[in-house]
Amino acid sequence: MEEFTVPIGPQHPALKEPISLRMTFDGEVVKHVDVRLGYNHRGMEKMAEERSYIQNLYLTERICGICSHSHTTCFAQGVEKLMEIEPPKRGLYIRTLVAEIERVHSHLLWLGVAGHEAGFDTFFMYTWRDREIVMDILESISGNRVHYAINTFGGVRRDISETQKQTILDSLSLLKQRTDYYANIGTTEPTFVARIKGVGKLSKELALSLCAVGPTVRASGIKSDVRKDDPYAVYNELPFEVCTADTGDVLGRVVVRVNELFECYKMIEFMLKNLPAGDIAVKAPRRVKENEVVSRYEAPRGENLHYIKSNGTDKPERLKVRAPTLANYPATVEMLKGCFIADIPLIFAAIDPCICCAERMVELVNDKNGEANIVSFSDLKKLASEQYKKCGNKPEPVSIAKQLEKIRRKS
């Protein structure tokens, strides 16, 4: 058979979000992979520049539907540093509690997705059924299942009562039992293990040099976790281990995530039992003086990075978000090389991709010669005004590349 190139995506049943993987196959084996992004630009960063800090807190929450708490916490931490305020202990504990419960929900969800990608739908149904328990806990704490909106600058918005504590502890023991069962199935069920063992290998050196993050890099045997390396919130007080695996394959990533679940339960229990008394929030100023900050946060998928620049007003001048999925793309390309067609969805799902969270930039590619142009905002503006001048009230379809060429020639 000759080599042939096939686009997997932007629409494909294995991909829940739009991304295009151009694959070159030799029979059933993948020879070359080309990742193409930019199918879902949402303009979140631009929106952030036009909203006040407190509005942005709820905007950043909507970057992701699964790790929503990660993004707001990352943003809130950064802004709190800029505002030079310190949230009270109880507020930080509740914030971390929600973060860890969110990690449980994200990892259970991922286990189900991994099962589904391998055609193991029973596993998928079971893990998602028990994920409901976590969702109920989150709802009982924050009133919401997906966007918890628990954070505010200087602490959290809702307190936890004694009865809530007890119900959470009760459901936690059930969850633990269940997770034991899933840990057993995910790592011993023969047909499932046959599919994930030795698939999507990523060596320690490669993982380091390609800057992979989260469970992907930990499955290659590297102890990299922001919670341990650069502790934020109350992580320096919590008892937990950084889980690693040394196999560097999809099985390793399952093992890391399952072990992290148990670490999460340990932390949640500790936090509930040692919840300090006191206020849950301090008052935060509206305006932030001129400064800049980089905030790091260990999301369920890996390190989350927010860069915030303030300019003395109540709106940020620039917000830059780097979601963990983006950091894992280069490693994914390496993992996909040399795998079978049947392994593609599994390997790609193993980084727990959240594609729309990672989409940030528009790049226009000329479909005739493949030439790429990065269009600055001023260029776009010029283009638009020129176009309007030319055609008055009825806009016409126009080749942007051609127009750009014109502008360049003029200037």
Added chain:
Amino acid sequence: MDILKTLLYLFVYPGLLFLLIYSTFCEWFDRKLYARFQNRMGPLHTGQSGILQPIADIIKLLFKEDIVPEKADKSIFSALPVFGLAIVCTAALYLPVWHYSTKVSFNSFPGDLIVVAFLLSLPTLIFFLAGWHSTNFFATIGAVRVLTMLFGYEVPLLLALLSPAILADSWRLSEIAAFYQANPFLLLANILGFCIAVITLQAKLERVPFDIPHAETEIVGGVFTEYSGKKLAFFRLLSDIEMVVGAGLIATVFMAGFPGGLWWGLLNFVIKTMIVIFLLSAMRAACSRIRIDQMVSFSWRYLAPLAVLQIFIIIILKGFLR
């Protein structure tokens, strides 16, 4: 009178009408079981406990837009579903349900075991041609996988079906069934063959863990990617009837057939095929999909040698019985 009986046999029971109704019932049974294994409810709203859901699905598909790819060979693309359905319906006629005499007739003759096995392997070829003529990348990959799988499961299935036939000293389905009705204890000697037959039937029906040719998350719809509307409905019906015929064949050969004339025979048929379908559903719920290379090596490394071992056991047992 004989002509009337033959017509009834062809069109009512166990012919077309019964097959259509019973196969949709079996699909419902399979879906419901699969759902309950997964802690879901399954079909619920159409009819009592959703029992009419498969029929509703097929009726819905019949009214859907029917698209034929521009580059596909239109006549073959359209003819394949009909051919496939005709083949599995023909295979159903050879099952010894409600047969009226021991004398040789059009639906019961020495060697009909092989004819049924052959007719049941033809849908695989139909699937391959359907995928190949779709001219779609995913369908082509699915088509190649269908053929590759055929080389894996076909030989163990045939070997497993032969061992009870050797013990019964006949390759005629009604005689095999009659032999085991007379000596039910000898059925126990075929347990290994029964397990192999059920596993290979699962592969033939392309269900989890062997749903490699239309693995949704890998190659979209596999061979059925380009099929829609009526043609897809025909293929769905084909798979359902293939499941009934496959289960019926295993019940005939390994579970002593369906004695008792019209009504008891019908009851026997329903219960025994449902037992086989229960096993198929349980297997579907308990496994994840394996890779094509793993499937082929599994059949040749384990299933084929075990099937040969089963034949050896039967031959030795036969020597003792004489």
